[in-house]
Structures are given as C-alpha cells and as structure tokens.
Amino acid sequence: MIEPSARGATRAVFFDVDFTLIYPGPAFQASGYREFCxxxxxxxxxxxxxxxxxxxxxxxEPDGGLYDAQLYIDYTRRIIEGMGxxxxxxxxxxxxxxxxxxxxxxxxxxxxxxxxLRALHASGLKMGLITNSHRCLSSFQTHFALEGLFSVTLSxxxxxxxxxxxxxxxxxxxxxxxxxxxxxxxxxxxxxDVEGARRLGMRGILVDRSLSSPTVRPVEVPVIRSLRQLPAxx
Numbered sequence: 147m148i149e150p151s152a153r154g155a156t157r158a159v160f161f162d163v164d165f166t167l168i169y170p171g172p173a174f175q176a177s178g179y180r181e182f183c184x185x186x187x188x189x190x191x192x193x194x195x196x197x198x199x200x201x202x203x204x205x206x207e208p209d210g211g212l213y214d215a216q217l218y219i220d221y222t223r224r225i226i227e228g229m230g231x232x233x234x235x236x237x238x239x240x241x242x243x244x245x246x247x248x249x250x251x252x253x254x255x256x257x258x259x260x261x262x263l264r265a266l267h268a269s270g271l272k273m274g275l276i277t278n279s280h281r282c283l284s285s286f287q288t289h290f291a292l293e294g295l296f297s298v299t300l301s302x303x304x305x306x307x308x309x310x311x312x313x314x315x316x317x318x319x320x321x322x323x324x325x326x327x328x329x330x331x332x333x334x335x336x337x338x339d340v341e342g343a344r345r346l347g348m349r350g351i352l353v354d355r356s357l358s359s360p361t362v363r364p365v366e367v368p369v370i371r372s373l374r375q376l377p378a379x380x
Contacts, residue, residue: 156380158324159266160315160343162333163277163286166353167259173252176229179243183231186239190229198228208337210311213302215280219244248281250289256355260292262373267295271380272322274298276315276331278308278338298322309335310342319346330380332373336363351379 161167172178176195183190202224205217223240231239246252267273273296275283283299286292298321302308305317319329326347333339333353340350340363352369363369368379 155328156271156330156349157328158272158274158319158322158330159376159380160274160276160318160329160331162309162331162335162339162353163275163281163283164253164279165334166332166339168250168253168255168286168290170247171252171254173246174243179225179229182243182246183226183229183239185242186235188226188231188233188235188239190226190231192229194229195225198225201225201228208308208310208335208342210308210342212306213278213280213308215244215303218247218280244280248279250281250285255290256373258373260290262376263292263295266377266380269377272297272324274300274318274322276300276309276318276339278302309338310345312342312346315343315346315348319348332376336367340367351376 176192179195180190180192202221205221205224219237219240222243223236226236226240263273275286275296275298277283277300279301280303281301283301287296287299298318300314300318302314305314307313309315315331319326322329329343330349330351331339331343332351336352340352343350344367350367352363352367353373354369355371370376370379
C-alpha cells in the first residue's frame, strides 16, 4: 500500500456510479426479478431476494481482472437460483437482467447528488467517473442532466480492466493530468473503490448511506452517509 504524501490541495475527485450516485429502481428489486423471470417461464420467491443477493455477493469479490460480462451474468443467475428459479431458461433470464442493468431509466439519482456535484464543479475541481458497470457513461450524464460536470469517464467495459486494478485509476489520473496525492476516489465499495485508489497513493472516501457496512477499514479512511459531507473532506 502506498500511503498518500502529505496532503496538499485536492485537484480532482473521481466517483463510482452504481450505489454511489444512482441506485436501482423496482426493476432490480424482488418484484422486478420476479417479472423478469416470469417472461422466461421461471417461478421465483420474492421473499428470498435479499438472502439471494447476499449469497451471490462473493462472486463479485475483486480481483482487478479484465472486464468479463459473464461474471455479472453468473452473479445474476446465482440470485435467481437463490430465489428458487430453476430450469433451462435461467441463463437467458440472467443475461436479460444483465443487459437491462445498463439502461438508465431503471435507476434513480440519490437526492444529494446533483447539488453537490455542481458545487464541486463550480469550485474548480476536476471530476471524473470510474465504474465497473457496462452502462454508457455519456447516456448516464444525459439521462440525469449531469452534462459538462465530468472531464473524464472510464468504464471497465471500455477500459478493459476492472477496479481495483491500478491501470484504470492511472488512466483517469493521466487524463486529468493530476498526481495521485492530488486526487480522491469516492465510492461505496471499500475493496473496489477505496483500496484500489489508495494503492496508488490517492485518498479514498467510502460512501455508506446506511452506515451499516461491517467493512474493516483503516481509521484514516473517512466514511460518509451523504455526499453533502464530501466538500468538507476535500
């Protein structure tokens, strides 16, 4: 782990997207999974959704490898199976859900996001997006009326490697012409977002809107419940 040098002025802030800036609507909740699966003749139990999501989470443990859509399809399949889904169409249903995850209209912007992002941009900070999602980031900005706020956007689908691989952070830093100690990564995953950035000497800030995560983390890593707490940490 490379520790950040003595803190200077922050010049750039990078944000994760899913569960940091946006969250899934009904399509990706229990009822949505039931609807998706019913199209493929699969019966699932919505009451088992939360448990199934927890059981599938280990598939997404970070290795920083190349982006692989099958990883997320397998994750979705595990959720369906955890809800009791069986049969030859489970794979097709999982792929359909994965495909729809990229559609912005299925998601909502956290209410604190627009004002904070606009204020940070107005202050002169450079901002960027770094995401493991396959969502089109141009469409993301247009759909949520965030055009003009981000100077660089990187998805693992386009870049190749997934967070926490160092190359995706390095590419973002180069694009904004900032050194690691001048940059902050903000995200909801300690292992993907915060730890990956800290390995390069960036600062990391963990977003935990429920303050319920049992993540073991260094004491110097701030945890915020709302993006409104972010400016004071920069």
